[in-house]
Amino acid sequence: MCQLLGMNCNVPTDICFSFEGFSARGGKTDVHQDGWGIAFFEGLGCRIFIDSKPAVDSPIAELVRRYPIHSTNVIAHIRKATQGEIALENCHPFIRALWGRYWVFAHNGNLENFHPESAGFYQAVGNTDSEKAFCLILEKLRESFPQHKPALTELYAVLNEITKTLAEYGILNFLLSDGEHLFVHCSTNLHYIVRQAPFASAHSIDEDITVDFRELTKEGDRVAVIATFPLTDNEVWTQIQVGELLVFQEGLPINFEC
Amino acid sequence: MCQLLGMNCNVPTDICFSFEGFSARGGKTDVHQDGWGIAFFEGLGCRIFIDSKPAVDSPIAELVRRYPIHSTNVIAHIRKATQGEIALENCHPFIRALWGRYWVFAHNGNLENFHPESAGFYQAVGNTDSEKAFCLILEKLRESFPQHKPALTELYAVLNEITKTLAEYGILNFLLSDGEHLFVHCSTNLHYIVRQAPFASAHSIDEDITVDFRELTKEGDRVAVIATFPLTDNEVWTQIQVGELLVFQEGLPINFEC
Numbered sequence: 001m002c003q004l005l006g007m008n009c010n011v012p013t014d015i016c017f018s019f020e021g022f023s024a025r026g027g028k029t030d031v032h033q034d035g036w037g038i039a040f041f042e043g044l045g046c047r048i049f050i051d052s053k054p055a056v057d058s059p060i061a062e063l064v065r066r067y068p069i070h071s072t073n074v075i076a077h078i079r080k081a082t083q084g085e086i087a088l089e090n091c092h093p094f095i096r097a098l099w100g101r102y103w104v105f106a107h108n109g110n111l112e113n114f115h116p117e118s119a120g121f122y123q124a125v126g127n128t129d130s131e132k133a134f135c136l137i138l139e140k141l142r143e144s145f146p147q148h149k150p151a152l153t154e155l156y157a158v159l160n161e162i163t164k165t166l167a168e169y170g171i172l173n174f175l176l177s178d179g180e181h182l183f184v185h186c187s188t189n190l191h192y193i194v195r196q197a198p199f200a201s202a203h204s205i206d207e208d209i210t211v212d213f214r215e216l217t218k219e220g221d222r223v224a225v226i227a228t229f230p231l232t233d234n235e236v237w238t239q240i241q242v243g244e245l246l247v248f249q250e251g252l253p254i255n256f257e258c
Numbered sequence: 259m260c261q262l263l264g265m266n267c268n269v270p271t272d273i274c275f276s277f278e279g280f281s282a283r284g285g286k287t288d289v290h291q292d293g294w295g296i297a298f299f300e301g302l303g304c305r306i307f308i309d310s311k312p313a314v315d316s317p318i319a320e321l322v323r324r325y326p327i328h329s330t331n332v333i334a335h336i337r338k339a340t341q342g343e344i345a346l347e348n349c350h351p352f353i354r355a356l357w358g359r360y361w362v363f364a365h366n367g368n369l370e371n372f373h374p375e376s377a378g379f380y381q382a383v384g385n386t387d388s389e390k391a392f393c394l395i396l397e398k399l400r401e402s403f404p405q406h407k408p409a410l411t412e413l414y415a416v417l418n419e420i421t422k423t424l425a426e427y428g429i430l431n432f433l434l435s436d437g438e439h440l441f442v443h444c445s446t447n448l449h450y451i452v453r454q455a456p457f458a459s460a461h462s463i464d465e466d467i468t469v470d471f472r473e474l475t476k477e478g479d480r481v482a483v484i485a486t487f488p489l490t491d492n493e494v495w496t497q498i499q500v501g502e503l504l505v506f507q508e509g510l511p512i513n514f515e516c
Contacts, residue, residue: 042346043345043346043347044345044346044347044383044384045308045345045347045348045349045383046347047306047307047308047346048306049305050303050305051305052303059321059325060321060325063318087301087302087303088302088303089303089304090303096354097354097380097381097383099381100376100381100382121379123357123358124358125302125303125355125358125360126303
């Protein structure tokens with residue numbers, strides 16, 4: 001299994017504090033040492049850092065911990081391999097383009113006996129169930145909306161259907177974003193917190209680090225952080241319901257009941 | 259205009275020495291300070307570092323200069339913007355997937371009055387002529403070979419046709435790779451060198467640095483380095499002919515005469 005970390009905000013925000021504790025789980029405080037990756041959306045642009053080394057030993061992870069990259073949508077992943085060998089092409093997040101935007105995906109779980117046809121536009125490069133699921137999601141979205149990104153309600157309805165079908169194959173916790181929306185599906189464990197005024201301080205579970213968000217934020221800032229397990233021990237995290245597909249936009253979850 | 263740097267080898271090799279001098283041209287020894295990027299293929303996997311900051315000021319470029327990433331195909335780019343604002347989505351190299359492989363592209367030049375239809379599978383995310391050209395190349399390759407990567411001779415013939423058509427719009431120096439082959443098209447300036455036994459030392463033009471490849475290589479190693487302008491002043495670089503499309507494989511150029 002793996003662990004996921006996501007962030008969705010209404011202003012570009014750095015993820016250094018959350019990533020510091022999260023990446024410690026990649027070989028130091030936990031066993032997820034078969035690679036890691038993180039994607040940052042900045043406007044339409046997206047940069048992804050991936051590494052097949054454990055996050056705690058990776059000079060690239062060290063850079064991400066120290067160099068504040070300000071982003072409105074972030075997806076990070078630390079890997080404990082289930083399917084697919086330890087290799088760069090099997091590191092999450094994966095990236096593809098759809099409707100003139102980049103789409104990024106990371107998965108925690110395991111889809112069994114999942115062998116979708118790959119004759120369409122989107123084909124996996126590596127050999128994980130996760131990348132195949134991502135390609136299938138994009139393929140189906142493209143089939144439903146060939147030209148443009150539809151209205152969010154339409155997109156949500158189709159994505160929810162695809163997700164339910166995929167979830168029949170096993171555990172499917174995922175984060176998916178195009179830089180505008182962050183889609184979050186929970187199959188077993190995912191938690192989130194929304195930080196907004198009045199801001200307070202937060203203490204990491206994984207490292208003895210405290211950050212005072214009052215010093216780092218402005219009045220209207222709003223940041224949602226999503227993680228497999230809570231990252232702080234003095235804040236209240238909300239557990240996402242099993243089978244639930246949430247959408248975050250500008251730091252807030254939108255819950256569509258379909 | 260911009261500058262390009264490419265590497266194609268028969269064994270995974272780091273590009274620290276070449277990138278050190280090259281990146282100095284990104285705001286220190288030359289004016290290409292509107293962003294930069296570098297892609298490393300490792301097997302089927304690919305990682306790309308991009309930044310809209312000048313390469314000389316970028317902490318990520320500093321990491322790439324210091325942290326040896328071993329790769330068989332590298333494409334790097336420093337940008338002096340002509341079309342498209344200074345933004346992450348306009349930084350080269352660009353990445354897409356085709357035939358279950360990643361493809362990476364960087365361009366030096368300027369295509370004028372170039373407005374291809376983007377109704378196909380590959381659409382640009384940013385607004386550079388370069389990304390549009392890349393999308394058109396992949397679209398045409400996919401139309402010609404819908405399912406799989408064809409034999410190199412077939413691929414070369416089609417790519418050469420597409421390239422000639424594109425080059426009618428202006429200056430088109432480019433590097434294109436899928437991690438197996440590195441395609442190099444010269445419209446104005448591109449040079450290459452093949453380093454193989456007996457190895458010698460090389461001195462950077464841009465920085466007062468000398469590297470002795472005898473200490474870093476094994477007998478059978480072969481490395482081709484391609485750059486807009488030579489990177490060293492004590493080696494003989496070959497100027498690529500105007501209008502020529504070269505393919506490098508395992509550190510050697512293959513010249514198809516079509």
